[in-house]
Amino acid sequence: MEGEIEIIRRIAARVGIRAPVTVGIGDDAAVLDDGTVLALDMVVDGVHVRRTTHSPAAIGHTALAVNLSDIAAMGATPVAALVGLGVPATLTADEVDEMYAAMEALAAAHGMSVVGGDVTASPVLTLSVTVMGRTSPGLAPVLRSGGSAGDVLVVSGPLGASATGLLILSDPALLPHLAERDALITAHLRPTPMVAHGHSLAAAGATAMIDISDGLLLDADRLARASGVGAEINLDMVPIAAGLEQIARATGVDTDILAATGGGDYHLLAALPASAPRNPSLAVVGRLVTGPPGVRALRGGLDVTPDRLGWEHLLG
Amino acid sequence: MEGEIEIIRRIAARVGIRAPVTVGIGDDAAVLDDGTVLALDMVVDGVHVRRTTHSPAAIGHTALAVNLSDIAAMGATPVAALVGLGVPATLTADEVDEMYAAMEALAAAHGMSVVGGDVTASPVLTLSVTVMGRTSPGLAPVLRSGGSAGDVLVVSGPLGASATGLLILSDPALLPHLAERDALITAHLRPTPMVAHGHSLAAAGATAMIDISDGLLLDADRLARASGVGAEINLDMVPIAAGLEQIARATGVDTDILAATGGGDYHLLAALPASAPRNPSLAVVGRLVTGPPGVRALRGGLDVTPDRLGWEHLLG
Numbered sequence: 094m095e096g097e098i099e100i101i102r103r104i105a106a107r108v109g110i111r112a113p114v115t116v117g118i119g120d121d122a123a124v125l126d127d128g129t130v131l132a133l134d135m136v137v138d139g140v141h142v143r144r145t146t147h148s149p150a151a152i153g154h155t156a157l158a159v160n161l162s163d164i165a166a167m168g169a170t171p172v173a174a175l176v177g178l179g180v181p182a183t184l185t186a187d188e189v190d191e192m193y194a195a196m197e198a199l200a201a202a203h204g205m206s207v208v209g210g211d212v213t214a215s216p217v218l219t220l221s222v223t224v225m226g227r228t229s230p231g232l233a234p235v236l237r238s239g240g241s242a243g244d245v246l247v248v249s250g251p252l253g254a255s256a257t258g259l260l261i262l263s264d265p266a267l268l269p270h271l272a273e274r275d276a277l278i279t280a281h282l283r284p285t286p287m288v289a290h291g292h293s294l295a296a297a298g299a300t301a302m303i304d305i306s307d308g309l310l311l312d313a314d315r316l317a318r319a320s321g322v323g324a325e326i327n328l329d330m331v332p333i334a335a336g337l338e339q340i341a342r343a344t345g346v347d348t349d350i351l352a353a354t355g356g357g358d359y360h361l362l363a364a365l366p367a368s369a370p371r372n373p374s375l376a377v378v379g380r381l382v383t384g385p386p387g388v389r390a391l392r393g394g395l396d397v398t399p400d401r402l403g404w405e406h407l408l409g
Numbered sequence: 410m411e412g413e414i415e416i417i418r419r420i421a422a423r424v425g426i427r428a429p430v431t432v433g434i435g436d437d438a439a440v441l442d443d444g445t446v447l448a449l450d451m452v453v454d455g456v457h458v459r460r461t462t463h464s465p466a467a468i469g470h471t472a473l474a475v476n477l478s479d480i481a482a483m484g485a486t487p488v489a490a491l492v493g494l495g496v497p498a499t500l501t502a503d504e505v506d507e508m509y510a511a512m513e514a515l516a517a518a519h520g521m522s523v524v525g526g527d528v529t530a531s532p533v534l535t536l537s538v539t540v541m542g543r544t545s546p547g548l549a550p551v552l553r554s555g556g557s558a559g560d561v562l563v564v565s566g567p568l569g570a571s572a573t574g575l576l577i578l579s580d581p582a583l584l585p586h587l588a589e590r591d592a593l594i595t596a597h598l599r600p601t602p603m604v605a606h607g608h609s610l611a612a613a614g615a616t617a618m619i620d621i622s623d624g625l626l627l628d629a630d631r632l633a634r635a636s637g638v639g640a641e642i643n644l645d646m647v648p649i650a651a652g653l654e655q656i657a658r659a660t661g662v663d664t665d666i667l668a669a670t671g672g673g674d675y676h677l678l679a680a681l682p683a684s685a686p687r688n689p690s691l692a693v694v695g696r697l698v699t700g701p702p703g704v705r706a707l708r709g710g711l712d713v714t715p716d717r718l719g720w721e722h723l724l725g
Contacts (some may be wrong), residue, residue: 095426097528097529100494100496100502100505100528101528103502103505103506103509104492104494104505104509104526104528107506107509107510107513108509108512108513108522108523109513109517109522110522110524111517111520111521111522113488114488114489114522114524116524117522117523117524117525118523118524118525118526120523122525123489123491123524123525124582125488125489127480129445129541131489131524131525131539131541132491132525133491133493133525133526133527134493134527135495135527135529135537137495137529137530137531140529140530141529144666167411172429172430172441173430173439173441173447175419175439175447175449175539176420176449177449177451177493177539178416178420179451179453179495179535180416186416186419189416189419189420190419190423193419193420193423193424194423196424197423197424197425200424201425201427203545204426204427205427206425206426206427206433207433207434208426208430208431208432208433208434208439208447209434209435209436209438209439209447209448209449210420210449211449211450211451211537212413212416212417212420213413213451213453213456213457214453214535215453215456215533215535215643216532217531217532217533219495219520219531219535219537221449221451221493221527221535221537223449223491223493223539225445225447225622226539248661253701303510335420370443380628
């Protein structure tokens with residue numbers, strides 16, 4: 094079977110959208126004409142999470158967080174979530190409790206509700222979460238496709254923490270006294286959706302936005318192609334998670350490449366008009382340019398774009 | 410692990426609802442204060458469908474249809490669907506095409522859109538579908554809980570076709586010349602959601618409504634308990650699918666019990682005030698009564714309630 098992207102392309106060719114839907118497959122969330130946004134993301138044990146490293150709470154948190162991140166990337170606020178739960182025979186009732194307690198805690202922190210779903214037997218633990226959100230009055234959802242050459246590209250925080258946390262989890266003997274160890278592992282196991290940042294960026298006039306779920310370069314490439322422009326990412330300007338550099342050195346990985354291609358951070362990447370006021374909580378990492386659609390990674394002005402831009406879940 | 414119902418009870422105890430949500434877990438769909446309704450139902454190969462008997466088109470159709478049925482049971486109209494697809498290595502690209510073509514055909518027939526979703530590797534074919542719907546201006550969503558003693562109970566059509574179709578599929582040598590054979594098999598493989606009936610029932614003043622996904626008696630029991638009243642179903646009055654009687658006789662199954670406990674029909678069961686005008690396309694099957702909450706099946710005035718009220722997917 095083909096990769097995820099190819100299957101989605103195949104599906105998108107089969108389905109059509111009708112009013113009141115204005116945006117269907119291809120953005121972080123679908124959009125209705127009243128500012129309603131809808132996103133669905135699945136989390137499967139062994140693919141996106143691992144019951145060996147992720148606690149039930151981390152799995153529940155992650156399944157909701159990745160969907161909130163999609164809502165954040167539209168500049169919208171989450172309202173309601175539905176959870177489809179595929180339960181293997183090995184899952185205990187206590188584990189179900191812990192998963193939903195973690196989802197409820199995250200929902201409560203965002204003033205939203207887990208409103209329903211479905212439970213079914215399944216050979217593998219599967220959480221399929223849908224989140225409905227809404228934009229604030231006067232603000233349109235921010236698509237991937239609205240960027241223009243000349244816009245600056247900003248990210249909502251330092252990158253690479255999640256991928257670095259995964260390196261630590263894969264080799265527990267790695268720098269056992271590193272101060273940032275726990276924070277990096279937590280970044281991997283319990284990603285934080287940037288809902289407030291998404292709202293601020295929409296209010297600041299972001300022309301295009303995407304969440305960095307699969308790596309800065311891959312998601313910048315998606316934003317650039319959707320907008321029909323080029324994207325230049327200056328690796329020298331990419332903010333790097335504390336502790337990443339030490340782990341990169343200890344494992345022989347390139348620091349910038351780890352930060353710019355490691356997925357799972359769920360920060361936001363947005364395009365802002367060059368005239369937009371600077372926000373000190375955002376880091377400028379590059380710009381949109383005329384030319385062939387797609388991303389280029391630059392270091393000291395040289396093109397250093399790697400072959401592998403980020404993390405795509407490939408199917409067997 | 411416990412049964413589906415027990416797990417849902419456990420989950421419902423963990424999560425709270427917040428405005429603008431007015432109804433969370435426990436009805437056919439969740440409800441927001443503006444009349445938005447949200448439902449999620451999963452279809453897993455080997456649990457709800459079988460790749461051995463269901464074509465890819467039948468699986469795609471069923472996954473969307475069961476969700477449209479939940480929207481119909483609220484008296485609402487479907488607007489948008491999201492599909493989470495868990496893809497096993499054995500699924501071909503053509504099978505994906507056929508599944509989504511069937512979903513698109515059903516979506517188009519209802520003027521709604523498949524707007525997005527997710528694709529992931531999975532050991533078993535899984536479709537997790539969410540549908541968002543809306544009520545018409547001036548109509549509130551019809552809950553399970555609004556019924557009162559004295560209301561009449563009506564169903565939107567003859568029952569037992571799906572369960573009878575399953576009996577035929579399980580024993581292909583059964584009455585090979587029965588005229589209704591293909592129609593009964595189709596009822597099992599491609600259920601029809603009763604969206605127009607749901608809308609009419611809401612407009613006619615239905616006080617409570619549920620879709621008959623798991624059998625008339627079990628779903629009547631749910632409606633009665635949610636409404637805090639008893640429900641009497643007169644088996645003599647239950648309309649029976651054409652061909653069911655012959656198959657029941659050939660297999661030694663009780664005709665009324667097959668019609669009243671066989672799941673998968675996706676007709677609607679609604680409570681209407683006794684004063685509501687009679688609609689000839691609906692069949693009266695009983696009434697809500699004072700007394701202990703729950704269903705009783707009557708035949709010739711005698712209580713013949715079976716132990717097993719319907720079909721509940723039990724977990725291993």
